[in-house]
Amino acid sequence: MEFVAIDVETANPDMASICQIGLARYKDGSITEEWESYVDPQDYFDGINVSIHGIDESTVKGSPVFAEVSQHLYGFLDNSIAVCHTPFDRVAIQQTLEKHHIRKPICVWLDSARVARRAWKEFAWEGYGLHNICTTLGYEFKHHDALEDAKAAGHILLTAMARSGLDIEEWLKRVKQPIDPEQASSGGAIRRDANPEGPLFGEVLVFTGALEIPRREAADMAAQIGCRVESGVTKETTLLVVGDQDIKRLAGHEKSSKHRKVENLIAAGHPIRILRESDFKELSALPE
Numbered sequence: 605m606e607f608v609a610i611d612v613e614t615a616n617p618d619m620a621s622i623c624q625i626g627l628a629r630y631k632d633g634s635i636t637e638e639w640e641s642y643v644d645p646q647d648y649f650d651g652i653n654v655s656i657h658g659i660d661e662s663t664v665k666g667s668p669v670f671a672e673v674s675q676h677l678y679g680f681l682d683n684s685i686a687v688c689h690t691p692f693d694r695v696a697i698q699q700t701l702e703k704h705h706i707r708k709p710i711c712v713w714l715d716s717a718r719v720a721r722r723a724w725k726e727f728a729w730e731g732y733g734l735h736n737i738c739t740t741l742g743y744e745f746k747h748h749d750a751l752e753d754a755k756a757a758g759h760i761l762l763t764a765m766a767r768s769g770l771d772i773e774e775w776l777k778r779v780k781q782p783i784d785p786e787q788a789s790s791g792g793a794i795r796r797d798a799n800p801e802g803p804l805f806g807e808v809l810v811f812t813g814a815l816e817i818p819r820r821e822a823a824d825m826a827a828q829i830g831c832r833v834e835s836g837v838t839k840e841t842t843l844l845v846v847g848d849q850d851i852k853r854l855a856g857h858e859k860s861s862k863h864r865k866v867e868n869l870i871a872a873g874h875p876i877r878i879l880r881e882s883d884f885k886e887l888s889a890l891p892e
Contacts, residue, residue: 605630605631605632605633605765605771606629606630606631606632606684606685607629607684607685607686607687607714607758607761607772608628608629608680608681608684608685608687608711609627609628609630609686609687609716609754609755609757610625610681610686610688610693610697610754611626611688611689611693611750611751611752611753611754611757612624612626612693612697612750613653613657613659613748613749614645614653615645615647615648615649615653615659616645616647616653617650617653617846617879618647618880618883619692619695619700619879619883620696620699620702620703621645621647622643622645622670622696622697622700623642623643623644623645623659623664624641624642624643624659624749624750625673625676626639626640626749626750626751626752626753626755627639627676627680627681627751628754628755629680630758630762633762635755638751638755639676639751640750640751641667641668641673641676642659642664642667643664643667643668643669643670644664644665644667644669645664645670646669649661652867652870652871652878655870655871656748656870657749658748670704671706674701674704674706677709681709681711682709682711683710684709684711684712685711685714685772685776686709686712686713686714687713687714687715687757687758687761688715688716688754688757689715689717689734689757689760690717690734690804691715691803691804691887691890692877694890695886695887695890696883698886699882699883699886712776714761714772714775714776714779715803716758716760716764717733717734717803718779718803719760719764719775719778719779720760720764721783722764722778722783723763723764723767723768724737724740724764726740728783729783729806730806732806733875734753734757734760735747737760738756738759741759741760743759743760743763761775782801783801797827798827798831799827800830801830802827802828802829802830802831803829803830803890804829804831804843805830805831806830806842807830807832807842807843808831808838808840808841809833809841809842809843809844810834810835810836810841810844810845810862810866811823811833811844811845812844812860813846813847813860813863813881814847815845815847815881816848816881817885822845825885825888826884826888829887829888831843837862837865837869839869841869841874841876842875842876842877843877843878843879844862844863844866844876844877844878844879845884846860846879846880846881847881848880848882863878866878
């Protein structure tokens with residue numbers, strides 16, 4: 605049984621702005637190789653991101669750019685099962701590869717959050733964030749360090765396999781099935797109500813800025829992957845999707861009232877993620 609756990613940190617809301625990568629290879633339940641590196645994103649650092657992971661321009665000074673670390677990525681991920689917690693790291697990798705016109709690694713992806721939602725009833729519909737699961741499991745780690753987060757995802761998968769008796773090949777099949785096999789969801793048609801089987805179920809999403817796709821269509825896409833869509837930002841908000849053109853103006857501080865409110869909530873300790881519209885569309889299009 606082999607797999608590679610991966611996690612990344614980003615410099616700003618553009619998911620292609622990777623500034624740290626962590627990789628850990630597992631074989632027969634143990635780590636056999638690990639690697640991490642800061643990455644010069646060749647982009648600006650947003651204060652919100654820095655407040656979360658503590659990485660800024662001075663941290664990455666002299667670090668390699670993404671193209672220079674890509675061979676490490678291929679060395680770990682090619683012909684492997686790649687494990688990350690929620691789809692965000694997978695999309696960040698894909699967006700960064702496309703940005704730099706570099707090929708994607710040849711691998712099969714497995715979301716450890718989807719595994720946890722099926723392995724433990726208490727995480728089925730809520731509380732399946734990396735930190736919360738690891739706290740419940742008694743696994744201590746430094747959150748928002750890429751290598752530490754990668755190993756935390758690996759620990760969750762190993763614990764789920766031990767608990768369930770399913771090996772990794774069986775989990776690759778199980779995550780495509782309903783969370784409760786005895787109560788298959790009605791997930792056929794796109795609905796406004798959040799799809800409880802969606803990979804982002806439990807997320808509360810708000811759109812802001814000029815989107816390329818109609819808001820109605822975007823809301824349907826969000827609902828299908830499990831998000832509850834709201835019109836305004838509240839303390840329940842967990843995702844803010846910003847039009848790409850608005851994201852490009854962030855360095856100039858021309859932000860919407862929703863965007864500014866979210867930043868204030870993040871500063872107050874609320875776990876909210878800010879995404880570009882193009883990253884949201886990539887998340888929505890991920891295959892099962």
